[in-house]
Amino acid sequence: MQTSLDFQYIIELLPILIKYLGVTMEMAFWGFFFALIIAVAMAIVRVFKLPVANQLASLFISFFRGTPLLVQLFLLYYGLPQLLPIFSGMNAFSAAVLGLSLHFSAYMAESIRAAILGIDKSQMEACLSIGMTRLQAMRRIILPQASRVATPSLMNYFIDMIKSTSLAFTLGVAEIMAKAQMEAASTFKFFESFLAVALIYWVVVMFFTRIQHLLEIRLNKAYS
Amino acid sequence: MIKVRNLSKSFADNIVLKSIDFDVLGAEIVVIIGPSGTGKSTLLRCLNYLETPDTGSIEIAGVKVEAKNATPKKITHLRKQSSFVFQNYSLFANKTALQNVAESLISVSKMAKHDALKEAESVLRQVGLAEKLDQYPSQLSGGQQQRVGIARAMACQGKVILFDEPTSSLDPEWVDEVLAVMKQLAKQKQTMIVVTHEMQFAREIADKVIFMEGGSIVEQGTAKQIFENPQHQRTKEFVARSTKSYTSAFDSCML
Numbered sequence: 001m002q003t004s005l006d007f008q009y010i011i012e013l014l015p016i017l018i019k020y021l022g023v024t025m026e027m028a029f030w031g032f033f034f035a036l037i038i039a040v041a042m043a044i045v046r047v048f049k050l051p052v053a054n055q056l057a058s059l060f061i062s063f064f065r066g067t068p069l070l071v072q073l074f075l076l077y078y079g080l081p082q083l084l085p086i087f088s089g090m091n092a093f094s095a096a097v098l099g100l101s102l103h104f105s106a107y108m109a110e111s112i113r114a115a116i117l118g119i120d121k122s123q124m125e126a127c128l129s130i131g132m133t134r135l136q137a138m139r140r141i142i143l144p145q146a147s148r149v150a151t152p153s154l155m156n157y158f159i160d161m162i163k164s165t166s167l168a169f170t171l172g173v174a175e176i177m178a179k180a181q182m183e184a185a186s187t188f189k190f191f192e193s194f195l196a197v198a199l200i201y202w203v204v205v206m207f208f209t210r211i212q213h214l215l216e217i218r219l220n221k222a223y224s
Numbered sequence: 225m226i227k228v229r230n231l232s233k234s235f236a237d238n239i240v241l242k243s244i245d246f247d248v249l250g251a252e253i254v255v256i257i258g259p260s261g262t263g264k265s266t267l268l269r270c271l272n273y274l275e276t277p278d279t280g281s282i283e284i285a286g287v288k289v290e291a292k293n294a295t296p297k298k299i300t301h302l303r304k305q306s307s308f309v310f311q312n313y314s315l316f317a318n319k320t321a322l323q324n325v326a327e328s329l330i331s332v333s334k335m336a337k338h339d340a341l342k343e344a345e346s347v348l349r350q351v352g353l354a355e356k357l358d359q360y361p362s363q364l365s366g367g368q369q370q371r372v373g374i375a376r377a378m379a380c381q382g383k384v385i386l387f388d389e390p391t392s393s394l395d396p397e398w399v400d401e402v403l404a405v406m407k408q409l410a411k412q413k414q415t416m417i418v419v420t421h422e423m424q425f426a427r428e429i430a431d432k433v434i435f436m437e438g439g440s441i442v443e444q445g446t447a448k449q450i451f452e453n454p455q456h457q458r459t460k461e462f463v464a465r466s467t468k469s470y471t472s473a474f475d476s477c478m479l
Contacts, residue, residue, distance in 0.1 A: 122314040125274050129308035130328035130380050133300055140331055145318050222318050222360040 006192050013183060013196045020176040021200060027093065027165040027175065031100030032158050038101060039108035044138060046109070047116050057109065064106035070167055073099040077171045096168035103164075104157050111157075115150035116142060148219040155212035159205050166201075176200060225250040225415055226271070226384060231280035231291075233266055240266045242439040244280070248384070248432075251413040255426040255447075258436035259462065264419040265311075267436070268386050271417070272308045273299045285383040304332065307377035311389040313369040315361040321348060321372045322357040328380045347375045351405045367398025374405050378414075385409070387418040423466050427451050435459045 042057040064072065077095035081088035090098075119142055127137030169178035176197055184193035226248035233241040240263045248254050256264045269275040271282060273289070281290040284305040289298050307328075316324050322344050329340035348357060351371040361369055370390055377385045387406070391399045403425050409416065410429045420426055426433060426447065433450040435443045435458075443456045451467075454460045 122310065122312060123316065126308075126310065126314040126316065126376075128274060128303060129272050129310075130376065131300065131304040131307075131332040131382075132328070133296075136331050140327070141316050141318070148318070222320075223362055 006189055009187070009189055009192045010196045010199075013180075013193060014200070016183070017176050017179055017196055017200055020174065020179045021204070023093070023173065023175040024162070024165050024177075025204075027096055027100065027168060027173070028158070028162045030097045031104065031161050031165070034097065034101035035103075035105040035108055035157075035161070036154070038105035039112055040143070042105065042109035043112035043116060046113050048134070061106040061109055064103050065110075069099065069103045069164055070170065072103055073167060073171055076102075092168070092171040092173045096165065096171055096173050100161055100164060100168075104161050108154060108157050111153040112146065112150050115146035118149055119145050148223075151215055151219055152212065155208070155215070159208050159212075162204060162208070163201060225252070225285060226417075227281075227283040227288075228271070229281045231267070231270060231277050231282065233263075233270060233275060233277050240439050241270070241277070244439075244441060246434060246441060246444065248415065248417060250383075251415055252431045253410050253415070253429050254417045254432045254434060255430035256417065256419045256434045256436060257421070257423070257426055257450075257462070257466075258442075262437045263439040264436050265388050268308075268388050268417060268419050271386055272306055273303055274308070304380075305382050306384045306386055307380035307382040309370070309373050309377050309385060309387045309390050311392050313361070313366075313373045313393075315369055315372055315376070317361055320358050320360055321353060321364065321368075321375075324361070324372055325375045325379045328376070332380070344375075344379055347379045348372070350378070350408075351375045352401070365398060366394045367401045370394060370398070370402045371405055374402070374409070378409070384415040384417060387416060387420070389419050389421065391420065391422060421466075423451075423463075435462065437462070 042061065045053045045057050048054075073096065076087075076099045077090070077092060081090070116138075123141055123145065124134070124137055127141050128134070132140070165175060166177035168175055169181060172178075180193045180197035184190045187193070226246075228244055228246050231241055231244040232239070244267060246254075256267065258264055266275055270277045271284070273282075273294075276294070277291045279291050281288060282302065283289075284302060287298075287302050287305050289302045315321075316327065319327065322341060325347055326337075326340040326344035329335040329343055330337055333340075335343070345354070345357060348354060351374055353368060353371055353375065356364060356368060356372075359368075361372070364372065374385075374390070390406070391402050394402060399422070403422065406416070406418070406425075407429055418426070418430075428447075430447040432444060433447050434441055435450060435454075435456070437458055443450065443454060443459045449455075450459060451463055454463050
């Protein structure tokens with residue numbers, strides 16, 4: 001039994017794994033894109049306390065924050081087609097994107113809502129005083145200001161989402177984790193394979209952490 | 225121009241405005257004075273529907289809203305007839321001076337962006353801030369911020385500008401430049417309602433002075449009547465006290 005680490009193997013594996021990074025990032029980007037849309041809509045519904053929609057949003061948030069992401073993915077991909085045949089055509093990639101969006105939108109809605117509520121109410125009053133409607137005020141003044149407050153936490157969710165796409169391999173999506181798992185199974189070099197995939201995730205996350213930092217500087221321009 | 229009838233407002237058990245009636249004519253400058261906590265600001269905020277009155281009606285430039293059947297649409301329509309200058313400026317923190325002033329032109333008057341910015345620039349020039357167009361509120365002094373606030377209110381082209389203690393949160397050194405801009409507006413026959421503690425200023429520019437206490441209008445008249453010949457006992461006391469405190473503050477400065 002060989003006990004030493006096969007560094008050569010790790011180096012050879014990296015370019016093979018990186019080919020699959022595209023699928024991972026695609027899932028993360030689409031997942032985040034849809035999550036953001038759903039989250040903003042739910043945050044506005046909750047801030048304005050729109051009847052019925054507000055309760056539905058609360059229920060949605062409670063469920064998607066209260067159950068594990070893996071369970072949600074299984075429910076969507078393996079469970080839903082049984083109930084609604086229209087979903088049987090859904091491929092694993094779409095199911096993963098859908099699951100990630102729903103799951104993360106629940107968290108993001110809460111942090112966007114908190115950011116909106118954190119904006120001084122004088123800003124809304126100023127909007128109303130010049131004749132804007134509440135919705136205009138939201139779109140043109142409040143949300144842009146709230147986005148500055150929410151950016152650090154939203155970027156954290158994005159980074160978290162990149163990592164969570166690894167769960168998509170359980171649905172059979174051929175992403176980077178799935179490839180690492182396959183390589184590990186065929187060579188029995190488990191440590192090397194998973195260390196390689198871990199390193200790639202790490203570098204990607206560091207890259208986006210850097211972007212997060214630059215974004216914050218840009219958004220703080222009006223407040224320096 | 226403005227007709228307020230039977231306006232009342234309470235916060236929980238606290239009655240802040242008791243059946244207020246008053247009128248303002250076009251091009252008239254009305255100054256509301258009175259002790260703190262007597263509903264002056266609340267009255268002004270009701271006119272802009274930043275506070276919702278409990279009863280009564282407000283009519284500005286022919287647009288009438290009754291408290292009992294006010295709809296969001298009617299309220300927005302009423303709001304467009306006036307604009308508001310806040311005690312704490314309340315400038316849009318994420319917009320430059322120019323964008324602050326142009327905002328109403330773009331989103332409410334639906335003016336093309338280019339024209340709106342041009343118009344905003346000319347308004348900022350009128351308040352002496354032509355050099356500060358691209359500064360964010362956080363980069364401006366209090367006096368400059370409040371002048372942007374006034375410029376924003378001017379750009380709305382409402383029929384009346386409401387000033388809620390526009391100099392109260394300013395350092396003394398910035399008060400004069402803001403008052404100067406308001407005097408200039410007064411000369412241009414801009415209809416204004418001003419809540420202020422600046423008695424000297426009130427005397428100078430007011431066509432009409434309203435003295436409020438305990439949520440009611442105690443007395444109203446020309447600046448001369450209110451300051452030199454008040455009829456009501458409470459007005460006499462208030463005017464005497466505010467003139468005296470002005471002098472004693474002056475004295476203590478001299479010591």
